[in-house]
Amino acid sequence: MRSGCIKKSFFGCSAIFFIFFLTTFLLIFFSEFADLDFSFQQTEQSEYKIEFDSLSNEKIINSSFSWKFVDNNLKKRKFDLSFKILEKDVKAAMNYIDKIAAMSFRDLGLQSRYPDPVAEARIVWAELYRRIYNYSSPQIKTVFEGFNKIFKEENFDSRDKIYFVITFVQNITYERPGGVLDLFPPLGTLAYRYGDCDSKALLLYVIFEKMGVDCAMLWSYKYKHAMLGINFNGRGDYLKANRKKYFFLETTYPQWNIGDLPPEFNNTKFWFIEEIDSDRIQNSIIDYEGNEIEERDSKKETKPFPSKPD
Numbered sequence: 001m002r003s004g005c006i007k008k009s010f011f012g013c014s015a016i017f018f019i020f021f022l023t024t025f026l027l028i029f030f031s032e033f034a035d036l037d038f039s040f041q042q043t044e045q046s047e048y049k050i051e052f053d054s055l056s057n058e059k060i061i062n063s064s065f066s067w068k069f070v071d072n073n074l075k076k077r078k079f080d081l082s083f084k085i086l087e088k089d090v091k092a093a094m095n096y097i098d099k100i101a102a103m104s105f106r107d108l109g110l111q112s113r114y115p116d117p118v119a120e121a122r123i124v125w126a127e128l129y130r131r132i133y134n135y136s137s138p139q140i141k142t143v144f145e146g147f148n149k150i151f152k153e154e155n156f157d158s159r160d161k162i163y164f165v166i167t168f169v170q171n172i173t174y175e176r177p178g179g180v181l182d183l184f185p186p187l188g189t190l191a192y193r194y195g196d197c198d199s200k201a202l203l204l205y206v207i208f209e210k211m212g213v214d215c216a217m218l219w220s221y222k223y224k225h226a227m228l229g230i231n232f233n234g235r236g237d238y239l240k241a242n243r244k245k246y247f248f249l250e251t252t253y254p255q256w257n258i259g260d261l262p263p264e265f266n267n268t269k270f271w272f273i274e275e276i277d278s279d280r281i282q283n284s285i286i287d288y289e290g291n292e293i294e295e296r297d298s299k300k301e302t303k304p305f306p307s308k309p310d
Helices: 013-033 087-101 117-154 158-170 186-192 197-211
Strands: 050-053 058-070 076-086 215-220 225-230 238-241 244-249 272-274
Touching (some): 058 087, 058 186, 076 087, 076 117, 087 117, 087 186, 158 197, 215 238, 225 238, 238 272
Antiparallel strands (some): 058 076, 215 225, 225 244, 238 244
């Protein structure tokens, strides 16, 4: 005897009724909620677009960002900010990353062997971050001028200026840049409108230093992560360098405040700190306990860089 449904088959009556119900539900859902504003989402990644400036005869990258900011008076507003960046400057910055990626430890003025991979990661990445900062700092002048214009228009106080720039960087899309160093220079992060933890921390570092905000670079070999340290009158977790407190700041995603340290990275014993804008990088090797390790004199040779923060 034939049955109205196909027995022992996935597409039996129950399946047919389920598909009909699901289709109907989705049609109703999207018709009701199509106008929802998902403004909390981060900046969408895209390749940069080139424009031609007829006045300067230069190729320009117009990099636009949009995010929401709550000021000190709890007033929430949406801001749209665009930077016009010379393409040649972005290419030069990206080429500089490739240049230092091709350097040997000897080219970087470093020894080739260290007591352990932790010591190696601390010394090598401090030098790489320092070089990128020094190269990028002059390039960020026009970017700072864009922020300064908004500061004046909005009459921001010191706190609002700091948090305004923090929320800007936090809302840039998180994505790994790739390449040998897996790192963007600050102009690369602005042009491509995405970056990973240390790429975004470096961008915020150079902007803040132009604003007169004292910063340090924080990174961890154990956690494979990087954050920014801010010499700020606040609360929370911090590390000390040159008798100054640098509070942790997570730049990867929004909603993190100064002094917040994610629970999965919360053991400060496993973090390094370096004031990379200083003329002097500490060349002695320090272990996680803060003890100096005697440097070993050895023949310098080319070798891969230690693993970087994500």
